[in-house]
Amino acid sequence: MQGRLVSLDVLRGLTVIGMILVNSAAYVHYVNGFEAYPALMHAEWAGFTLADAVFPAFLFMVGVSIPMAAQGRPASAPAILARAGRLILVGLLLSNMYWLADLETYQFRPFGVLQRIGLVYAAVALLFMATGWRTRAIIAGAILVLYWPLCLIGSPDGTATDLWARGYNFAVWFDRAVLGQHAFVKGAAGYDPEGILSTLPAIAQGLIGCLVGEWLLKRPERTGVLALAGAAMTLLGLAWGFAFPVIKDIWSSSYVLLSSGLTLLVLAALHVRLDGREIGRGWNVATAFGMNAIAAYVLHYVTSAILAWDVMKLPYGWAEPLVGGPAAALVPVAIFMALNWAAMAWLQRKRWIIKI
Helix, strand or coil: CCCCCCHHHHHHEEEEEHHHHHHHHHHHCCCCCCCHHHCCCCCCCCCCCCCHHHHHHHHHHHHHHHHHHHHCCCCCHHHHHHCCCCCHHHHHHHHHHHHHHCCCCCCCCCEEEEHHHHHHHHHHHHHHHHHHHHHHHHCCCCHHHHHHHHCCCCCCCCCCCCCCCCCCCCHHHHHHHCCCCCCCEECCCEEECCCCCCHHHHHHHHHHHHHHHHHHHCCCHHHHHHHHHHHHHHHHHHHCCCCCCEEEEEEEECHHHHHHHHHHHHHHHHHHHHCCCCCHHHHHHHHHHCCCCHHHHHHHHHCCHHCCCHHHHHHHHHHHHHCCHHHHHEEEEEEEEHHHHHHHHHHHHCCCCCCC
């Protein structure tokens, strides 16, 4: 199989759309005070919503893309590290926009979405260069299995470990011990949801995606196997969740399996439907976002303050009496997403792909 996978571009685009939707819905909820559908809000701790599915899906596809990109001229280790460094640098700028503007009021946050993408990309791409698929599968499995007892280690400060309670486990204690006061979740049990130890299972998620990418290259016609694997991971994640809860904020192993399984099921369906065929114009919205995914994410992040403008609050006021608060809150969100899509569609028409 040569060239770009349309299904991957579409799913990556749908995921970025999901990330923008979730972040924008949260913004108008917390900043503007609008109501929000629970599915568009992250679970407070243990649990799984639509919002919790989008970021792991993107990391999964980072892994899928690595063997695809290596078909032409494989990236060298310096090139991989340089790209990861650029992602981390941009992520640091995004995570600390307010801190850079007011050093006394705000705190520096070392982690964030793009930082995690950069770390996962570097780890998976370097392992792809240096090891075979069996070794990578073993590494991914070992990380997921060992992360469970790691989270159960008693905290040296004597705090009781309770995986079902927010902020009371070794993974978040380690963040507090190394990073000190956190800029994201405050308080004695504070932590960063893109913290240090939780990066390990995120890397495992990227490795699972990498295995899927290799399968698609070698056996693109055997999509049924991928669908079965997706269903198996989904069920295993749900079952494991009774003992090791499904928790996004520590990227629990059950969360990795559940989110990876669901993503793989959608990718398998899109692969059957789209790859090797002419696709309709209706998919162009997704492909526009998918071909410039990082650019779309950065653009929405730096322009999100638009959602607080009075002019964006007007359509909410008009719609709320007719459709109710949660649905009305999606009207300014939809306008904001349309503006972001217009920029991505322009890049698509120009055939420009912005690479970081």
